[in-house]
Amino acid sequence: CCYNDQDIVFDNPLRQGDVLQMIQNAQKINRPLAVATKTRIAANGVDEDLKEYFAIGGTDLKVAPDFDVVVDQDTVYQIMVGCREKDYDRLVANTQNAKVTAWWDRAADIIPATGSKGVAIEKVLDYYQIPVSKAIAFGDGGNDIEMLKTVGHGVAMGERNRRCEGNC
Incomplete structure (x- = not known):
């Protein structure tokens, strides 16, 4: 999502069904994740990799008590999850429009396949x-x-x- 004070310049969210599927996929490999909306980041748990991922950017990630509400009611643009490259395919399994990008070998960003x-x-x-x-x-x-x-x-x-x- 790219925006300024007046306009949304570009809006390319993850599909709701894909978000729900990736939450299930992450649970299957025992990984918490964080979702990014236009206004906030909400996590359903924190493990050492996800904690350090956010610490690199100076953020102390906390579990969001309203995570399920955020996922249900807000538009999700990105998912961040601690993992290894071997987990990428499992994280996006059975999704329609999602891909993994990574800048660190202990985590991944999941975005729309049509975005970058x-x-x-x-x-x-x-x-x-x-x-x-x-x-x-x-x-x-x-x-x-x-x-x-x-x-x-x-x-x-x-x-x-x-x-x-x-x-x-």
Whole structure:
């Protein structure tokens, strides 16, 4: 979901049925997950991988007591789950429009199969009528590759300590 103060520039949510299926799939492999809506992140549990996934971004993930309500009533754009590459197919099994992207070997992001950072960049550039040649993007993970290829100037940053303290 890409938006500004006035408009939704691009809206590409996960299908409700796919979200429910992936919750079941994650339960089968004993993994909690977090869902991202336009306004919040809600988790149905926290394991060490999911905790560290969010800690990398400076967030202390907590279990949402209203997780089922969020999944039932809100639009879900992304699912985050601690896992390994061997779990990817199991997580998206029996879904209609979902794919796994990853930037860390202990977790995955699940998004619509028709979406990506690259697609989002295209929509935003089109909305603001910015030529691709004038766009720049920075990325440091495998999930950034399509975005870096979409813009006129893509900068791949090297690996560094993601959990740095103080000045990073």
